[in-house]
Amino acid sequence: MPKDFLSVPHDTDILNLSQCAKAIGVHRNTVGGWKRAGYQPEFGHYTTLAHLKRWLRETYAPRLRERKERERKEAEARLAQIKSNRQ
Numbered sequence: 001m002p003k004d005f006l007s008v009p010h011d012t013d014i015l016n017l018s019q020c021a022k023a024i025g026v027h028r029n030t031v032g033g034w035k036r037a038g039y040q041p042e043f044g045h046y047t048t049l050a051h052l053k054r055w056l057r058e059t060y061a062p063r064l065r066e067r068k069e070r071e072r073k074e075a076e077a078r079l080a081q082i083k084s085n086r087q
Contacts (some may be wrong), residue, residue, distance in 0.1 A: 011050035014043060020052050036058060 007022045009015055017035070021028040031039075039055050041047035 009049060011053070012048055014048055016046055017041065020047060020049060022034070023049055024052075038067050 011018065013081045017031045021031045021066065034052075034056070035041075037060060039052070039060070042051045
């Protein structure tokens with residue numbers, strides 16, 4: 001068992017966004033990107049992990065899937081154009 005096992009935050013603990021980033025294993029600048037994408041912390045500059053995870057699951061993940069699908073289709077179209085130019 002790790003020495004800091006008891007210091008791991010639970011989903012209901014109120015944390016600042018840097019602490020949230022550390023708890024879920026991302027860089028704090030990643031959380032800044034989520035804020036620019038529309039994330040609003042629950043309590044001003046503080047939030048719970050549960051609130052952040054819910055937003056990621058319900059709002060950010062679908063946007064990310066849509067963007068990746070759009071990028072995949074654009075890449076396929078570019079590849080098809082390159083292949084047609086070669087012939």
